[in-house]
Amino acid sequence: MDADIFVIASSPVKHDVFLSKSICVLQNGINELPKLNQITSLAGAPVIAVVDRTADIQLAARELVAASSSFGGSSPYSPDIVLVNEFKRKDFIQAAISESLRLQNNKSASLTEKSKPPLPTLKDCEMVHQQPNLTIVHRTKRSSILQSTTSARLLVLHSISSLDDAIDLINSKTSSPCLAAYHFGNPATGKYLSQFIPAQHTFINHVPRDLLIGPPIPLSTTGSDPKQRYPTTLFSVPRPVYIKETKTGAEKGAADLLAEATAPLKQFKRHPGGGVGFFEQGFLINAGFIVVSTLTCTGTGLFWLWKWSRTV
Amino acid sequence: MAHPFPRIEAAAIDGRLHTLYHRQVQLERLCKALIANVNEIKQAIEQDYTHTFEEIATEYHTTLTTVKQHYSLLNPKEAHEEEYLVANGRDAPHTRAPAGIVYIEPTAHTFFYSSIVPLAAALAAGNCVVLLVSTHFFPHFIKAKLTQIAASEQSTFASRATTENPHLIFGCGHLCHCLFAGQARCVP
Numbered sequence: 409m410d411a412d413i414f415v416i417a418s419s420p421v422k423h424d425v426f427l428s429k430s431i432c433v434l435q436n437g438i439n440e441l442p443k444l445n446q447i448t449s450l451a452g453a454p455v456i457a458v459v460d461r462t463a464d465i466q467l468a469a470r471e472l473v474a475a476s477s478s479f480g481g482s483s484p485y486s487p488d489i490v491l492v493n494e495f496k497r498k499d500f501i502q503a504a505i506s507e508s509l510r511l512q513n514n515k516s517a518s519l520t521e522k523s524k525p526p527l528p529t530l531k532d533c534e535m536v537h538q539q540p541n542l543t544i545v546h547r548t549k550r551s552s553i554l555q556s557t558t559s560a561r562l563l564v565l566h567s568i569s570s571l572d573d574a575i576d577l578i579n580s581k582t583s584s585p586c587l588a589a590y591h592f593g594n595p596a597t598g599k600y601l602s603q604f605i606p607a608q609h610t611f612i613n614h615v616p617r618d619l620l621i622g623p624p625i626p627l628s629t630t631g632s633d634p635k636q637r638y639p640t641t642l643f644s645v646p647r648p649v650y651i652k653e654t655k656t657g658a659e660k661g662a663a664d665l666l667a668e669a670t671a672p673l674k675q676f677k678r679h680p681g682g683g684v685g686f687f688e689q690g691f692l693i694n695a696g697f698i699v700v701s702t703l704t705c706t707g708t709g710l711f712w713l714w715k716w717s718r719t720v
Numbered sequence: 721m722a723h724p725f726p727r728i729e730a731a732a733i734d735g736r737l738h739t740l741y742h743r744q745v746q747l748e749r750l751c752k753a754l755i756a757n758v759n760e761i762k763q764a765i766e767q768d769y770t771h772t773f774e775e776i777a778t779e780y781h782t783t784l785t786t787v788k789q790h791y792s793l794l795n796p797k798e799a800h801e802e803e804y805l806v807a808n809g810r811d812a813p814h815t816r817a818p819a820g821i822v823y824i825e826p827t828a829h830t831f832f833y834s835s836i837v838p839l840a841a842a843l844a845a846g847n848c849v850v851l852l853v854s855t856h857f858f859p860h861f862i863k864a865k866l867t868q869i870a871a872s873e874q875s876t877f878a879s880r881a882t883t884e885n886p887h888l889i890f891g892c893g894h895l896c897h898c899l900f901a902g903q904a905r906c907v908p
Binding site: 652 | 867
């Protein structure tokens, strides 16, 4: 590439005018909302995963182990916390351990030998499984969830009792949307979780492997395709040119304009809705029982009276 | 304060990469340099990270595929037609112009992918690029390798242009001016 077109800077550029006039791709994220010329993501946005009772546990274990251990576990899209339904926790841990061992056996021939950096000390965790390619820990206390992020081959679990428990927990820990959320369960569960756990990208029952390579997908108001991280439209500005005049039709006088505007709105026909309310249903059923039993007793009584009067 | 990169600023003001041919040349050279140095790049990634061989190959493959994809979307004929839509009396609502200069600060995770993919996208969009590669911070080997590749590429081109074909630069420049949106002198 030409030296006029491409240059390598050996230290971060701090020139204010330069930074405000160029498009800045800041892959390490920033702490406030980006300016129009910044292509970046919010730093510190967590990545969460939820494994529901209705999930395919083997699939969830496979996907989450791959997400936590691929590319050294340092991908911005590896999950920071995995919330597993307490009834499925044991099954999930077993599946995750066997998946981790399977991967280790497959990769043992091709894993490059390196001394691994020591794991940071994690508080309130009980160690479940420790291997060079993945460490699984169970975080027992809620207060320390999402307090720190590590870039290591680490899978952090926590038990939840229900979907609503997961939603409340996540919403109490973060105010900004998650970077990504992975939900494992049936499609209806996925829909519910995706509606109430705000995340920039939500994936149901899978973790795309391409996501684990490269920086976080940049924030954009027009939506972004997870398959193409940097489309060329991010680096160009729209400059539309219009030569044809948009004709507004015949010129209308003021009276016509007002008449057209004051025509009533064409309302959408809604069902009256409600129907019979819950308490009204209860009242009616009870009233029905009482009326029916009263009528039956009265009828039987009258019948016997009539028979008795006949015999007398 | 003086501009930190005067040559880049000059090239951006010129609009040197507005023409598609120049963008194609830049991407061709980028691709060629990356392909020629595949083994060194692989080794550098291996030394920096604890990735498996499959992961390194996947990263390299994804990066090169993206570069080639950006290259394949550059269509000079289409771009020429779009440029002259208004001259032919039609609306041009989708016209886009390059932003000018793009400054990239890549993340340390999969540094090769993280630096090359936005670089290729920015070049394909017609911008001049400043890429931050500070070898003081992790990952050291791949950063050193990329700096080396860029330096040797630029020196090769500069020396080749002046010794073999001194008119190459000027020929390219003339073509640039004819197709540059602002210049109305050359009517095709």
